[in-house]
Amino acid sequence: MITDLPPLNAVRAFAAAARHESFSRAAEELHVSHSAVSRHVKLLEEHLGVLLFERRIRQSVLTPAGQAFYEQVSLALSQIANAAVSLRRGAALRKVIINVRPSFAVRWLIPRLPQFMARYPQIQPEVVTSTQLPDPARETFDLVIRRGHSGWSRTLQPQRLLEDEILLVAAPSLLQDTALDSPKDLTRHSLLVSRTRASDWQRWLEHCGLKPLRNPPTLHFDHMHLVLQACVDGLGLALCPASLLAKDLASGRLVCPLPELRQPLPRYYYALAADAAPEAQGFIQWMLEQAQQDALEHTTRQPL
Template sequence: MISDLPPLNAVRAFAAAARYQSFSRAAEELHVSHSAVSRHIKLLEEHLGVLLFERRTRQSLLTPAGQTFYEHISVALTQIANAATALTRGASLRKVIINVRPSFAVRWLIPRLPSFMALYPDIQPEVVTSTLPPDQSREKFDVVIRRGDAGWSSNVQPQILLEDDMMLVAAPSLLQTVPLNSAQDVARHTLLAGKTRAMDWKNWAEHADIAMLRQQPILQFDHMHLVLQAAVDGLGLALCPASLLGKDLATGRLICPLPSLRLPLTRYYYGVARESAAETRIFIDWMLSLAHEDTAGVS
């Protein structure tokens, strides 16, 4: 019954502290003091009659009772947030929240969004970027897109979006200066790499049946869209998923000197939130049609 509810501000503070296993980070998220979070959780523990956290010097760990309580209330809080969002949507422009990794947003989704907005001017796409595994209890979304179907929470069912493979690319000016006619010629170049795809060059070399030089110069960047910009600027060779190349090959900004050496990659998958907006299906159908065009266009 409603009269049996614990203090809701205390529940909110507990949920934040449980997510981070830290009272300090919970305080930052809620814009309150550390002591305020501590007081809320103590009040909640007194109300429930159980210990929710094991306090340590630098960390606060959930007790078994705290873990069980968190699993239940996180779902309830998400439902409350979704209900509020649904009311907000009803009173304003219809919105679809799309959760993607940064490079996929920059290189695949955002360049295509103008066509969606032209087709459906009454639907507002909202793009948020994240590298976390899909989980509605942690992040809000209508549609989530990730490479691979491992690590998804049970409340989101992954479905195939896009096939993909890895290609070797470079700026034409770079290859005019230092030609690349075979896989062995890679040893003459600087390699460009992304931190999120640290094993790409090793895997590609094994696929090409060549040995990489231990002292070969490598430039590393945080995200794949930065790697590609460095490649366009002629700083070195890049390995890039075909899905993220955009119009770089068509416009000649980049070329693929060894087109037969493609390394198959894990597919992209999409998932739909259980209580997603009705407009979500429209967005998904549009997205799937583009993915089909991409696949059909790969030679």
């Protein structure tokens, strides 16, 4: 029974002394003094009521009772150590490190994580953001997500995640004050620009066959998620990847005033690190389900 256990520190000291046949070497292994090991062994002998060692000059030899006890104790201690190692490994494997760009993390991944964690409570996602593709030789991750198929490390095999396109969006309150019924009305609004996607407006106008805008009022921001927040707050019009808009469009925080004007974008890809945790596969499957759901919702929102 648990209540019959001998002092465990004393058992540990005894096992070390029995293995080395030396109190001094046991003390070195346990980082304690020789006298501390001796006291632990004596305490254990008093608890058990038997002599475990024959004390000789410069040597401690197990008695028959000590030998029998050591054989069982060493097995039990090994089982405890193996259980601890297994538990630590299991805890480490449950963590999945996902490396993404900041805007994708803020606008696509993080808002969905509560759903993932509710479905897979045993997996702990850890989101790491960077603007550059990570180097597997220098950075630790299980899964990386980026747009486009170029620039990837040779050790990574990118796989398709989701399709994407550029949409024009605005806050409903902005359009109530200043209508946007046709491309001609673009000149009546301020344009919101992300420095990480500085050429979006020019490319979008060219793709849609529209004339360049002459010196439109613009507001510049460092990242796309800041542009979207400014757009939600009614500061102007934004061009944004549809992949980052699902929650805002669904909630009505943003609307797409000219839905027929769309520009395709390079799709998103994901790749697994060579030593990725097995749980990363479950995370990928969940992301693919989310991407499929987005595609269905996006189709239903498109005008007939």
